[in-house]
Amino acid sequence: TNSLTTMWKLFRNLSEDQQRYEKQLIFEHPAFVKLCQQLLRDSRKVTRGDLVFCLHAVVNLGVPQNTLLVQTLVRVCQEKLNQLDNRCISVLATTLAVLEKDKNVSALQAGLQLLVEQRIPSIRDIFILQNLMRCLGKDVPVFLKKKLEMAVLKELDHLTFPNALRVFLALDAMCYCSVPILNACSKKIQENVHDVSFRHLILILEACYSLQYRNVKLFSTVADYVNSTTCLWDKKQMLLFLSAFETLGFQPGELMDIFAEKVTEDPEFLNLKNLLIVLRVYSRLNCIPRSQKDLFFETLHNSLNKYLPQISSTELLKAVYSLCILGYLPHHAVDELLQKDIRDELLLSDDIYKEQKEVMLRSVKACVELDSPSFTKPAFVLTENSSSLISLNLRKAREALIELLGDENMFQQNIQLPYKYHIDFEIRMDSDRKKVLPISATDDHSDSSVQRLAFLFVPLSAFCVGTTHPQGKLAMKMRHLNKLGYHVILVLNKKFQEMRNEDAVEFLKEKIYSENAFSFPEVTVQDSN
Numbered sequence: 001t002n003s004l005t006t007m008w009k010l011f012r013n014l015s016e017d018q019q020r021y022e023k024q025l026i027f028e029h030p031a032f033v034k035l036c037q038q039l040l041r042d043s044r045k046v047t048r049g050d051l052v053f054c055l056h057a058v059v060n061l062g063v064p065q066n067t068l069l070v071q072t073l074v075r076v077c078q079e080k081l082n083q084l085d086n087r088c089i090s091v092l093a094t095t096l097a098v099l100e101k102d103k104n105v106s107a108l109q110a111g112l113q114l115l116v117e118q119r120i121p122s123i124r125d126i127f128i129l130q131n132l133m134r135c136l137g138k139d140v141p142v143f144l145k146k147k148l149e150m151a152v153l154k155e156l157d158h159l160t161f162p163n164a165l166r167v168f169l170a171l172d173a174m175c176y177c178s179v180p181i182l183n184a185c186s187k188k189i190q191e192n193v194h195d196v197s198f199r200h201l202i203l204i205l206e207a208c209y210s211l212q213y214r215n216v217k218l219f220s221t222v223a224d225y226v227n228s229t230t231c232l233w234d235k236k237q238m239l240l241f242l243s244a245f246e247t248l249g250f251q252p253g254e255l256m257d258i259f260a261e262k263v264t265e266d267p268e269f270l271n272l273k274n275l276l277i278v279l280r281v282y283s284r285l286n287c288i289p290r291s292q293k294d295l296f297f298e299t300l301h302n303s304l305n306k307y308l309p310q311i312s313s314t315e316l317l318k319a320v321y322s323l324c325i326l327g328y329l330p331h332h333a334v335d336e337l338l339q340k341d342i343r344d345e346l347l348l349s350d351d352i353y354k355e356q357k358e359v360m361l362r363s364v365k366a367c368v369e370l371d372s373p374s375f376t377k378p379a380f381v382l383t384e385n386s387s388s389l390i391s392l393n394l395r396k397a398r399e400a401l402i403e404l405l406g407d408e409n410m411f412q413q414n415i416q417l418p419y420k421y422h423i424d425f426e427i428r429m430d431s432d433r434k435k436v437l438p439i440s441a442t443d444d445h446s447d448s449s450v451q452r453l454a455f456l457f458v459p460l461s462a463f464c465v466g467t468t469h470p471q472g473k474l475a476m477k478m479r480h481l482n483k484l485g486y487h488v489i490l491v492l493n494k495k496f497q498e499m500r501n502e503d504a505v506e507f508l509k510e511k512i513y514s515e516n517a518f519s520f521p522e523v524t525v526q527d528s529n
Helices: 001-011 014-027 029-042 047-062 067-077 085-097 104-124 128-134 140-155 161-173 179-190 198-210 216-228 237-250 253-265 274-286 293-307 312-325 332-339 339-350 354-370 392-405 474-484 493-498 502-515
Strands: 414-416 422-429 451-458 486-492
Touching: 001 014, 001 029, 001 047, 001 216, 001 354, 014 422, 047 067, 047 085, 047 502, 067 104, 067 451, 085 104, 085 128, 104 128, 104 274, 128 140, 128 312, 128 339, 140 179, 161 179, 161 198, 161 312, 179 451, 198 216, 198 237, 216 237, 216 253, 216 451, 237 253, 237 274, 253 274, 253 293, 293 312, 293 332, 312 354, 312 474, 332 339, 332 354, 339 354, 392 451, 392 493, 392 502, 451 474, 451 493, 474 486, 486 493, 486 502
Parallel strands: 451 486
Antiparallel strands: 414 422, 422 451
C-alpha cells in the first residue's frame, strides 16, 4: 500500500508528458509487476483501508480497468463494503468516479449509494460530505441529494474557505442547486476572492450558469477583483472571464472597457476564434466602450475583413449580426453575407439552427435599412393586429389599461410591424403628452402631432443580470422602434404580475403621463453606458 500510494503521489505532480514517460517506465519495471501480483494474491487479506487506497492508487496510475487486478479489487471492495469507515467510503467514491461502468463497478456503486444513505447522519466532516457529493454525481436519486444537503447545512457553522470552494463545485457536479448552501459558500468565496485561482474562478462562474444560480454580489466581487488585478491576467484569460460572464448575462462594464483598450492596442490577438467570442460577448451584453468607441469598432471591423476569404457562411452571419446589434454596419462583410449564394447556403441548409439563422439574417437586413445614415423617420408605418387573442400574462395589463383609459378603443394590442417587430400595446397621445387619443381618430399615421407609445412587457432575462440595462437583442429592437417613430416603454413582466390591480393601474398611469417616460427609450445602444 505504501509503495503504490507513494508512487501515485509522486506521479500526480508530474506534467502530462512526464506522466506518459514515467508510466511506461513503471509498467515495464519488473518490481511493479511483482508488486501487482502480490496485491492480487493477498487482496482478501489486506485491511479495509489498505484495500481502498490500493485500488485508488492502481486506478490512478493507469492500470487498465479490465485487468484481473482491478476487477478483483473491485469485487473484494464489494465484499468488505460494510466494514469501511467514512474516510474509506470517501476514497472509494473518488475512485469509482473515474471508472467506466461495467458489471462489477455498477454493483459496487449501487452498494455504496445504499451505504452512504445509511451513514449520512453519522458524517460530520464537511470535506467527506462534499467529496461524496462530487463523486456520486448527478445520477444519484433526488432523495439522497436532499439528505446530503441537510447534512452539509448542519455543518455550515464550521465552513472554511477551502471547503466552501469544494462544496460549491460539488453541488455543480451533483447538479443540485441548494440556495442556502450556495449563499454560504459564496460569502466565504467573496471574502477570500484574492486566494481563488484563475481556474477555480472560471469553474465557479460556470457552476453558477449550470445551476442557474444568480448572485449579483458574487459576480460583482469576481469582476471587481479581475478588474483591479488586470496586470496579472493575459488577454486570453480576460476573454475567458468575459465569456463566462456573458453566459450568465452579467455585464462587468469596467472590465469590458479595459479589455477593449487592450484589443485596440494589440489587434493581432483577434484571431478568428477570439474575434467571434469578443463580438458575441459585447453584442449580447450590449456594451459599447466608454472611450475609443470608434477605434474599437474599427479594430473589430478590420479583423473581420481580414478573415472574409476563409470565414464560413455561418461564422460570417454571426459576426455581422453581432456588429449590427451594436449599431455598427460592416458594409463590406454585409455585402458578402447578402450575396445570393451565401444567403441560399444559410437558408437552404437543413440543420437545426435554420430558423435561428433566418431570424439573424432578417435582423441584419433590418439594420441595413433602419441604421443607415440616410434613413428618415417614415410618415406612415403599416401596422396590423396579429390577433385579437391576448396571452395570459398580458391580460392583467389589458384590464389595467381599460380601467385607466376607460375604453379598449383607446389602445391597440398585439401590433405587428414591418421587419417582424411586435408590440404588446400601442397608445397614441397628443404632442404635449397630456391626453390619450382614440385609435380610430388617429388612424392618419402621417399626423406628426401624434405621439406613439409602444409598450413592451419583457422577461427579466432580457436585461443584464442585476440591472435594467437591456441586452443586445432588446436594445436593437428599442433602437429600431424609435427609428420607426415609437417611444418605447419597457415593463418588467414578472414585477408587473406581482402588483395589486390598483398598483398596476397607477404604474401604467405614471409610465404614460410622466415627464421622463420617454427619456430611457431615446438612449441609443452606443450611449448605453
